[in-house]
Amino acid sequence: MTHATRGHEIGGWADTRKRLRNNKMAVAGFTVLCVFAILAFIHPILQATVWSDNPAVYRPVTGHDSTIDNPSGPSLTHPLGTDPLGRDVLSLMTHGLRPTFLVAIAVALSAGTIGLVVGASSAFYRGRYDRVMSHISDAVVLLPPPLMFLIASKRGLLGPFELGLLYGLFAGLGPAAIVVRSRALAIMEKPFIDAARSVGGSPRWIITHHLLPAVAPHVAVVTLGSVVGALVTQGFVEYLGIGEYRYGLGNLVYNAMSYQKVLLTGVPWSALMAGALGISLLASSFYMMSAGLRQVIDPRQTRRRV
Amino acid sequence: MKGEGSFNDWFWTMIRFVSRRALWGLVTLALLVSFAFIAVNLLLPYDFAVGLGQRSRNIERIREQLGLDRPLWVRWLDYMWHFVRGDLGESYDGYRVSSYIWSPLPTTVMIFAVGGVVAYLLGEWLGRLVAWSRSRVLTAASSTVSVLLFSAFPPWLIFLLTYFVGDRLAQLRSWAGLQPVTGTAPGGPIAVVLAVGLLVAFITGIALRGWARRNQRRALGLLAIPAGLAGFALGLVISGTWTDAVDQMLWPSALTAMLALILIAFGESMLVMRAGVSAEMAEDYVLTARAKALPERLIRDGHVAPNAVLPTLSRLFTSVPYLISGLVIIELSSGTYALGSLFFYAIESGNVPIIIGIIAIVGVIGLVLRIALDIVQAIIDPRIIRADGEPS
Secondary structure, eight states: OTTGGGGGOOOHHHHHHHHHHTOHHHHHHHHHHHHHHHHHHHHHHHHHTTTTTSHHHHOTTTOOOTTSOSSBOOOSSSTTOBOTTOOBHHHHHHHHHHHHHHHHHHHHHHHHHHHHHHHHHHHHHOHHHHHHHHHHHHHHTTSOHHHHHHHHHTTSOSOHHHHHHHHHHHHIIIIIHHHHHHHHHHHHTSHHHHHHHHTTOOHHHHIIIIIHHHHHHHHHHHHHHHHHHHHHHHHHHHHHTOSSOOSSHHHHHHHHHHHHHHHOOOOOHHHHHHHHHHHHHHHHHHHHHHHHHHHHHOGGGGSOOO | OTTSSOHHHHHHHHHHHHHHHHHHHHHHHHHHHHHHHHHHHHHSSSTHHHHHTOOHHHHHHHHHHHTTTSOHHHHHHHHHHHHTTTOOOBOTTSSBHHHHHHTTHHHHHHHHHHHHHHHHHHHHHHHHHHHHHTOHHHHHHHHHHHHHHHTOOHHHHHHHHHHHHHHHHHHHHHHTTOOOOOSSSOOSHHHHHHHHHHHHHHHHHHHHHHHHHHTTOHHHHHHHHHHHHHHHHHHHHHTTOHHHHHHHHTOHHHHHHHHHHHHHHHHHHHHHHHHHHHHHTTSHHHHHHHHTTOOHHHIIIIIIHHHHHHHHHHHHHHTHHHHHHHHHHHHHHHTOOSHHHHHHHHHHTTOHHHHHHHHHHHHHHHHHHHHHHHHHHHHHOGGGBOTTSOBO
């Protein structure tokens, strides 16, 4: 009996995964994300190998190349050029990607978990608990996580990971919980839930084996979408210089803009673009995965074609 | 359904529905302000001394003066007691929070209203065209552009706008025969009139269009939104405030912020509209309409598009708080003096009451627009009103 149960599970992911592979947007997003993940880990490796002849030039914050005119465009020694202070942009960018990734991971973790727990439990238990949680979600949805992120970053006590957890708390209690709840309510009406109950399925079994797999893709859509806002906000916090972490992609943009004004150099396009496009492309990879996943799970897309 | 039940019944159902929504909105607002109060106080506990420029030995005394030595829940009760009477309290430096917020609010609301409405209309139009063309190239290009713009880093976008079209934007003012700007930002009552009038004209237009299509009045449906906007413009001309309104909109920094908001926001509504239209195109009624040899334009605008509009609208309206917080970031990057600068000043100086006041105002705007959306949906499709008056 225990082995036969597998056939009765509703695997939301099983066929979603198959269709995801055919969705161009999701694949493109995942590819971009992989490229950035490699870039984020490549800094110490490059420092130890390619840049080991002259590590001082490529040090992310204090490095300086005095042999060329700065800022410079892409060259063999500096693949992404140098910024107005003569620092290697590739080194700054790969170094600055780390806090950005930390924020993304933290937001995805907390928004996903909180959304799943709150949404699924209120759909499962209904009643007064559900009504209270729905009201809370309705209120939190009006409380924009980016503003809370900006406020929390002021004290300088919270690092990127904690700030991401905080962003995810608001995104999870608000939009994620609302989406999960409405999907889970629809699932709870399905006959297989009654069937599971009548053969003695415990609440825990029903939640973990029927409810969660069915709502998982939906919570992933919202969670990935909220990472987009978190990354842009994180970049902006670095740009303003109010966060604890001072060597992010946002700083790269800010420094390029302000040193250009002070030193009256030309516009340091490579430094500007590395920072700004780094933030945008990484954020857009999450958006593309979210949008692709949404297309895949939208029942209207899977109907017959004319 | 047409002819089913009298207008009177419908009217009273709507009144009941609207009042229930308003009541629900007040509860939500109270919850929102409570969360904001507690969260902001926990995140920025004693930073007020920074804003006042005080030394640490004075801090205890000032805490007592400001009543910050009381426990958090007592302060919360006190704040809520003032809030329910429409009072946002006093900032730490002794001024009314409302007077702080009222002066920059019109600018933000104007940029938000103009930018939001233009972004929506642009997105709806482009999404419809792209989906109808069935062109793979156009679909891929529109996806790429809207995804890149949606996740663009605002300071970078503003930089590009100023670098490439900044001079042109400044020229627009002289072409319109306006004086060069003197202050830092537009504002004042005319901005509020512009924003609220535009939003009301737009929402009325949308509701009228939906109602007209439901009741088979196709000409009215096609003309509803253009007529609403034109009527509003005519109202401005007749009341003699047209020049003032144009002056407000062509303020260089505000115009840059507006353009950035449009660029960031339109992609989302285009993607939703495109997905909606291409899903609807597979329906049987499209085949029927084609079989009747109706013109393609009529099938697209009269049959398919209306069914894809509601999801697009609801996506736009539910993302209003996010749009406004994005606008805060945009304003700060473009150097427009508005709510964004006030918010940043309040964070920098740890002036908690101002921060809570701004969050409350953003919440009120979001809430009002959401209730407006619910009402519009109920007018377009009365089936969504359940027996208990909650939208399903």
